[in-house]
Amino acid sequence: MATRSEILAWCDDTLQTRLFKDYAPNGLQVEGTEHIAKIATAVTASRAAIEYAAEQGAQMLLVHHGMFWKSEPVTITGWKKERIAALLRHNINMAGYHLPLDAHPELGNNAQLAKLMGWETEYTCGEQNLLHIGRLKTPQTAAALAADLAQKLGREPVAAGDLSQTVSRIGWCTGGAQGFFQTALDEGAQVYVTGEISEAQYHLANETGAVFLSAGHHATERYGILALAQALQRRFNVETVFFDEQNPA
Ligand SMILES: [Zn+2]
Known part of the structure; x- marks a missing residue:
């Protein structure tokens, strides 16, 4: 054992x-x-x-x-x-x-959210390299991306900006990373996805023409710990069970 x-x-x-x-x-x-x-x-x-x-x-x-x-x-x-x-x-x-579980290139929350959503990471940047920049596999409207997030995460995102525009370049960081929005914009992201939104991001989205999607702190951060559990199962032959809760935030 x-x-x-x-x-x-x-x-x-x-x-x-x-x-x-x-x-x-x-x-x-x-x-x-x-x-x-x-x-x-x-x-x-x-x-x-x-x-x-x-x-x-x-x-x-x-x-x-x-x-x-x-x-x-x-x-x-x-x-x-x-x-x-x-x-x-x-x-x-x-x-x-x-943070080590947000950032890990394979098991991390950011990598696992990308895998679930089919996003490709081009590079990471920002504070402790936690901000991911990449592309959608096929350009789609921000509204379609929001619907895709809702379906895959089981939670309706809170959106700011014009959702009718077609987006391809995307920035994301799971959890409470609304503060990285400006950095994502500086990196050319047309849409930024994170777990939480604050008052300021609504205006920033409207005034820059970008889209901000708040997909849930809990909802965006389920997948790193699940990937870590799978890796531990393989490595140590331990049994793992996952506790999920309906956290709306
Ligand atoms: Zn978190």
Whole structure:
């Protein structure tokens, strides 16, 4: 049976964790039992995901969004106490991989979203190379692209800009990367896809003639952790199960 440290060392090495400056610790965040036969995966280490891991009898919960973000209070109270208490009660390891799991050229959220949507990455740029620039396989209207996203992700995107225009050059970054819109425009993107939208992007889309599609933070970030789970299954012969939740954001 695989050990916690073998699995984590493989993840760190594969995802090249040491190369990233991140907002939360990557790797093990809460320590549990040593031997791992079953891994539960989820986008976020929510209370519901922890309870699912316990019900499933998993020894590890592996997520994209762990805990201990820099913006968070450091005290272990309230909801955070409840999450940690549940992990400790069931002796479940909780490990998170954030930016390394966005960026990985094969297993990453950005690469996996492109694979799902049939987009081709030409290059990456911007902060820590997280912004992807590429082309649609065939040019289509932004409205058709939005419909394609809705169908494949199971969630209607929030759109800004003129959706009747035909687009081909695309920029994308999964999650809360609305701040990369300007960089995507500077790189010549006609349409930019990310997980969230803020007030300013509506105006930027209208005033530059580009299209902004907010396809959901959770919805755009399911696929990296699923790809990582598949890779772990192949490498360590562990069982993996995925917890999805209907997060509208
Ligand atoms: Zn995220």
